[in-house]
Amino acid sequence: MSWQDGDIKKAFQARRHKPWTVGYETPVSADMQTGPLEVTGKLPKDLQGVLYRNGPAMHDRGAGRYAHKWDGDGMIQAFRFADGTVTHTGRFVRTKKFQAEEAAGEYLLSAFGSAVPGKTELNTDIDEMNSANLSAVYHAGRLLALWEPGSPHELDPETLETKGIYRADSPELLRPFSAHPKIGTNGHGDLWNFGSDPIASELSVYKLSATGAVKVCRRFAVKDLPPMHDFAVTRNHLVFLLPPALFDREKLIAGKAFGLSVNWTPELGTRVLVIDKRSWEQTWYQLPAWIIHHVGNAWEDDDEVIRFDVFANAEPQAMATGWNVMRGKYVHVQGPVMTLVELRAGRSPQVTRFDTLEGEFPVIDPALSGRDYEQVLCVARNPGRPSGMPDWGDLASFDVKQGTIQSYGFGDDWIAEEHVYAGRNSQWAVGTALDTVQRRTVISVFNVHHVGDGPVAQVRLPYALPLGVHGTFRAV
Numbered sequence: 001m002s003w004q005d006g007d008i009k010k011a012f013q014a015r016r017h018k019p020w021t022v023g024y025e026t027p028v029s030a031d032m033q034t035g036p037l038e039v040t041g042k043l044p045k046d047l048q049g050v051l052y053r054n055g056p057a058m059h060d061r062g063a064g065r066y067a068h069k070w071d072g073d074g075m076i077q078a079f080r081f082a083d084g085t086v087t088h089t090g091r092f093v094r095t096k097k098f099q100a101e102e103a104a105g106e107y108l109l110s111a112f113g114s115a116v117p118g119k120t121e122l123n124t125d126i127d128e129m130n131s132a133n134l135s136a137v138y139h140a141g142r143l144l145a146l147w148e149p150g151s152p153h154e155l156d157p158e159t160l161e162t163k164g165i166y167r168a169d170s171p172e173l174l175r176p177f178s179a180h181p182k183i184g185t186n187g188h189g190d191l192w193n194f195g196s197d198p199i200a201s202e203l204s205v206y207k208l209s210a211t212g213a214v215k216v217c218r219r220f221a222v223k224d225l226p227p228m229h230d231f232a233v234t235r236n237h238l239v240f241l242l243p244p245a246l247f248d249r250e251k252l253i254a255g256k257a258f259g260l261s262v263n264w265t266p267e268l269g270t271r272v273l274v275i276d277k278r279s280w281e282q283t284w285y286q287l288p289a290w291i292i293h294h295v296g297n298a299w300e301d302d303d304e305v306i307r308f309d310v311f312a313n314a315e316p317q318a319m320a321t322g323w324n325v326m327r328g329k330y331v332h333v334q335g336p337v338m339t340l341v342e343l344r345a346g347r348s349p350q351v352t353r354f355d356t357l358e359g360e361f362p363v364i365d366p367a368l369s370g371r372d373y374e375q376v377l378c379v380a381r382n383p384g385r386p387s388g389m390p391d392w393g394d395l396a397s398f399d400v401k402q403g404t405i406q407s408y409g410f411g412d413d414w415i416a417e418e419h420v421y422a423g424r425n426s427q428w429a430v431g432t433a434l435d436t437v438q439r440r441t442v443i444s445v446f447n448v449h450h451v452g453d454g455p456v457a458q459v460r461l462p463y464a465l466p467l468g469v470h471g472t473f474r475a476v
């Protein structure tokens with residue numbers, strides 16, 4: 001028995017009485033559309049545009065059910081805010097993989113947490129395996145669905161139709177291309193991104209201009225390069241956090257999924273590589289052994305002291321969660337906590353942990369990307385949340401200067417998802433949350449200065465969407 005012929009599907013079916021499992025179901029339709037939807041409260045007049053979100057959604061196909069929550073094909077959701085109403089459209093990204101597996105009626109290729117023997121990263125073109133399922137980014141007039149090891153996919157921002165692999169004007173493919181590009185860190189709308197290839201132990205760095213021209217595409221050999229999901233960018237520097245979860249080729253050869261082909265080696269600590277964007281000079285620092293989640297923002301002062309926030313977890317056992325939830329299993333273990341880091345040349349890094357803020361999905365005002373900032377919005381887990389309930393129930397606002405937290409609780413039966421800044425002067429935060437008992441996805445609008453007061457408006461979809469990952473707001 002394997003994930004391909006139904007053992008995970010069976011385990012999940014047996015636990016579907018738990019309301020939260022609705023977040024890991026596969027949508028009945030590959031294309032969804034509804035609206036205009038009824039609004040509770042009042043939508044701000046200046047909130048005109050589209051919230052795009054992406055996330056793994058094809059969790060089941062044929063007899064198979066994926067083993068990990070990050071494996072499913074990406075589905076883009078578009079929530080359009082116009083004239084006081086909201087509509088929703090959802091479409092799977094038509095990657096090569098999606099089309100081939102749709103035609104076959106079964107999974108054909110390995111994914112992050114589910115191995116198909118003989119169809120792995122070692123012998124398959126990575127874009128044949130590309131599920132385009134982690135983030136949605138809008139840059140230079142283009143909507144991109146991003147994965148991590150492969151290329152970006154371009155979508156039509158209006159219809160969400162898939163245009164195909166995106167390489168801009170580059171002779172080389174832009175891959176690997178992480179799901180976390182940073183836009184506007186120099187104030188001109190440039191996009192910086194990276195890609196980590198632990199198989200080749202090669203780090204790629206990209207810069208696209210505000211009009212989408214490729215200005216930088218460089219590859220660096222880095223010893224023992226682990227898989228990396230996010231990074232930090234300041235005016236003059238790129239900061240990479242290398243967790244001690246090292247790729248093990250032998251495990252992949254032996255048939256383990258890529259996500260299980262790592263070794264936790266805490267004695268290495270977290271290596272920090274800082275690259276100067278002006279000279280490509282490299283500096284290394286050392287941090288404690290952490291599983292690195294997301295970076296909210298980073299900046300440097302006139303003395304080039306670099307400061308950033310990151311959700312980091314010293315307890316690697318939380319890594320098992322992504323496999324467990326696909327079987328309908330969850331028991332809470334310590335998740336990542338808000339951590340502030342200061343890097344000063346010639347000194348050991350300074351670290352401040354905020355254990356009272358266990359959370360994820362840190363987001364900042366995009367106008368402050370790479371600059372001095374105060375506020376990070378994130379989802380948070382309140383200490384009273386039942387241990388059998390996964391993820392986060394709160395939206396929190398964290399002040400990195402004061403170390404203070406303001407939060408709004410959706411409820412123990414809810415799962416809060418990433419909320420992003422939107423509207424004129426980034427005054428609003430918009431995002432989704434899943435009401436697991438009512439089986440409805442709810443879009444909320446908060447005043448970013450008064451998160452604790454709760455949403456100023458909410459819109460309830462007539463259905464539940466699978467839990468997503470990252471998104472962006474495009475003002476129109």
Ligand SMILES: [Fe+2]
Nearest residue numbers: 179229294470
């Ligand atoms: Fe991410």
